[in-house]
Amino acid sequence: MSRHNVQVTINGRAYESEVEARLLLSDFLRHELDLTGTHVGCEHGVCGACTVLLDGEPVRACLILAVQVNGRQLTTVEGLATDQDDLHPLQEAFRDAHGLQCGFCTPGILMTMVPFLEDNPEPDEAAIRHAISGNLCRCTGYQHIVDAVKLAAERRRSAD
C-alpha cells in the first residue's frame, strides 16, 4: 500500500499532505484538510453532492483519488464566498429563491452551476434542468433550484 506526497492548491491556498493511495479526494478534503463543505452522499458517482472544480471543471470528488490531484488547482464550496456577509451571487440567489432546504446537496449543486453560468450566461429552463441532472435533491423537487439559477442569471445580466 503506497503512500504519496500531495501538493495541491485549494481555493487559492497551498496544501501539502501525505496520503494513502486509496484515499478518495472527498475524504481527503473532509477528513485531512477539514474542508467539510464538500458533502459525501453515495460514493459511486450518482448523487453529485461531492462535486468540486478540478482546474475549473466540475468533477465528482468521490471518483478521484486524492493522490491524483497532486499539482492541480481545486475549488470547493468554501472558495465561493469571501466571508459570511459576502456570498457568491449564486449563493445569494439560492437564499433569495429558497433553492435549498436541508442543504445536503447544495454544495454540489453550487459547484456544478457556477461554471455552468460562466459558460451559459443566458440559460433557458431546459438547459438548467439538464445541467443539474447529475445532482440529486430530495427536498426541493428542483423547482426552487431552477428558480435560483434563473435569478442569478437575471441579476448578472442586469448588472452588466
Next chain:
Amino acid sequence: MKPAPVDYVAAGSLEEALSLLAEHGSDAKPLAGGQSLIPLLNFRLARPTLLVDLNGLGELSYVRDGEGGGLSIGAMTRHSALEGDPRVIAAAPLLSSAAGFIAHPQIRNRGTLGGTLAHADPAAELPVVSVALEARFRIVHAGGERWAAAADFFVGLLTADLQPGELLVEVEVPPMPPASGWAFHELARRTGDYAHAGVAAVLTRENGACSRARLVFLSLGDGPMRARQAEQLLETQGVSEATIDEAAALAARSEIEPSGDIHASEAYKRHLARVLTRRALNEAWRRAGGAA
C-alpha cells in the same frame, strides 16, 4: 464504501505504463477516467494491487484527422471533449451525439473513450457507436501492438478482448460513406441513468435504395447487439415506412436478449427497442437525404 489498500503509480510515459502492466499482469489495473473503476474499487468489486494512472499521459489525449476523412482519437480523450470537439461533430456526429448521453456533465469531464470501451459495459453508449461506425482499436503491450475491429472486441458481459498487460491507446473512426445518415436514441428513467434500451443507426443511400445499414443496440444483451437480419432487410428491400416497421419488429423480436429488472420487464424493453428503432431509422434515413 472505501477502496481496499492498493499501490499507485502515476505513469510518466506510455512505456512506463506498459512495463508496469506487463510486470504486474492481472494484479494491475490501468486507471483512465476512473468513473467506472473507482466505483468498483469503492464497492470492493475490483481488488487490484496496483493502479497505473494514465491521466498524466497527455500524448493519449487527442483528436486527429485520419485517413480519407475519418478520425484518430486518443484513448484518454474525455467524453466532454468528444461531445464538443468540432472535428468530431463534423466527421463523426454519431459519436459526439452519443457522448452527450453518457451519465452527467461531471462524469463526462473525467470519463474517457478508451476507458469506456475497455470496460465493455453493455449499457454504455460508445461501445455500441464504435460497432455501428466500424471503428478499429490500436492495442499496445510492452512487446508490440495489434489492431482489433470493434465488432470483434466486445466478447461478453464487461469483457473486452484485452489481455493483462495490454492497453487500448487509439480509436480509428473511418469516415461514414457519402450520403449516409445516423441517429442515436436511448431511453432512461432520468437523464444520465443507465438506459433501459438504446440504439445507434447508420444508413447509406445510393440511387434511392439503402446500400448499407448498421443497427446496434445497448442495454439489451451482454454487449453491443448488432441486428444483422434487420440490416439485411433494409439493404435488400429498401427503406420505406413498411420496411422500417418490419425491421424494427424483427430486431426487437429476435436480435436482442434483454432481461427484465425491477424498472423494466423484458417485454417492455422489447417494446422500447422497436419504438426507438423506428425513430432512429426514420431520422437516419432523413439525414441520408431520403424520405421514408
